Amino acid sequence: MEVPILKQGDYLIASIQSALSDSDLVQLRDALVEKVGRFRSRGVIVDVTVLDVMDSFSTRILRDLAHMIRLRGARTVIVGVQPEVAFTMVQLGLRLEGIATALDLEEGLAYLDETGEKES
């Protein structure tokens, strides 16, 4: 299952549509790192609303993704982590430290707009 990546102004939006295999997620990471340069995007939103599981592997890949995007000069926001998923992640000991998160797509966009203004 490939994740569609939409370009909206200065931002790229990856909205995950179904359960992802490990290689799907790695593919998404690589595609975003590449596209952020191609489209000169300033921000990336990864919408994980439909994910019912975020385990040690997916957390690590999302963390890597955010850091790689940062190195490419843009910002990442993870949106839509479900309450049960958040609960499980904390019990598992998983952290998204240093990574911006927001409740949903709308909040994520608002966050990118705000932090973008501060920077320019």
Next chain:
Amino acid sequence: MRSDKHDGSVAAKGTGLARNVPTSVSRETSVPIESDLDIVTARQVGRALAERVGFEAGELTLIATAISELARNIVLYAKRGEVVVKVLENGTRRGIEVVSSDEGPGIPNVTHAMQDGYSTSGGLGLGLPGVKRLMDEFEISSVVGHGTVVKVAKWRA
């Protein structure tokens, strides 16, 4: 180790369903694990079975996540193996058991492997200790050169 349960409101939803699990429904399912796609299958199968047992949303996520960690360890370290999920019954209590087994290289030092942050693959090293925190029961046995079996269980609150 157990977390407090603050989920009374949602619990009622699944209860009626769980009492009427049709006898035709398989109470034990084995999922062969060979690739990362099988990891997704295993957690979906486990989640579906746990749903029939009457676990509520938060617990379904815990169970699916635990299965995901165990199945990934198989793919990563042993290449292939299987995950068996099964309904547990003990008097009026119901639960689910997950057994992951492989004939891979085994774990030389299980005590180390069970520590947070210990990984031989550059992972976070949270899989095994994390699964232990997520589930109610946890047993691991591993023999170098023979393989690894991890048996875990979760009971309904």
